[in-house]
Amino acid sequence: MHIESGSINQCAFLTCSHSPQCTTQNQTCCAYILKHSLLFIDTFFKHHNLSYVIIYGTLLGAVRNKTIIPWTKDIDIGILNRKYLLTKKIRDELYQHGFHLFEAVGLPRLCVHKNNSNTMLLATQDTRHKPPDSIYEVQAYIDLYSVSKINDAQTTSNTSLFSVQSSSSHQSLISFQNRITIDEQTFPTIDNIEEHLIYFYTKEYMHDIVPK
Known part of the structure; x- marks a missing residue:
């Protein structure tokens, strides 16, 4: 099913901060919006019996700092269905809850929509500015990567091998039992965490690289 990429203009135009000093507790920070977007998705997916895993940069921040990287623009999750x-x-239900599902650069994404009733998520909205017309103008969103099971792969009894969209050369072990902590709350993630982080961020992944 195709999502209209032009519908990105339903996203709120936010001026939230990506400062390295930002935290998930500060409403003016993009990390705050991302954290609450993740909390919503976790509850929403549970309600619909949908499985997901934390991957890529979001997993990196969770392992390294047990929070969301303050200068990131997105939450990375792998989805099965x-x-x-x-x-x-589902798209209509997401919208009713204040989130808009759109597609950009070949990937489904989720943003806070401009008519969200949660004023805390819209604390940095600039209503005088025209809505975003490209992904580069959306300051906080969730990337939804497809996760596909690799059939006939030999693994332990409770794990399976999966291929994640955009990184088919790297295989992820997933039992859907492993969890990672973000701000003292746990979320589902892959089983071969270290292998995943080394592959995408090298063996130096535990060293913070603060953007200039």
Whole structure:
């Protein structure tokens, strides 16, 4: 199912901060919006019996700092049932909860929509500015990567090998039992965490690289 990429203009135009000093507790920070977007998705997916895992940069921040990297623009999660997630029923329900599902650069993404009733998430909204017309103008969003099971792969009894969209050369072990801590709350993630982080961020992944 295709999502109209032009519908990105339903996203709120936010001026939240990506400062290295930002935290998930400060409403003016993009990390605050990302954290609360993740909390919503975790509850929403549980309600719909949808499985997901924390991956990429979000996993890096959780392992390294047990929080969300303050200068990141997105939460990275792997999803199993992409087809169901993209149905009109689910998209409409997401919108009713204040989130807009759109597609940009070949990937489904989720943003806070401009009519969200949660004023805390819209604390940095600039209503005088025209809505975003590209992903580069959206300051906080969730990337939804498809996760596909690799059949006939030999693993332990409770794990399976999966391929994650955009990184098919790297295989992730997933039991859906492993969890990672972000701000003292746990979220599902892959099982081969260290292998994943070394592959994407090298063996130096525990060393902070603060943007200039």
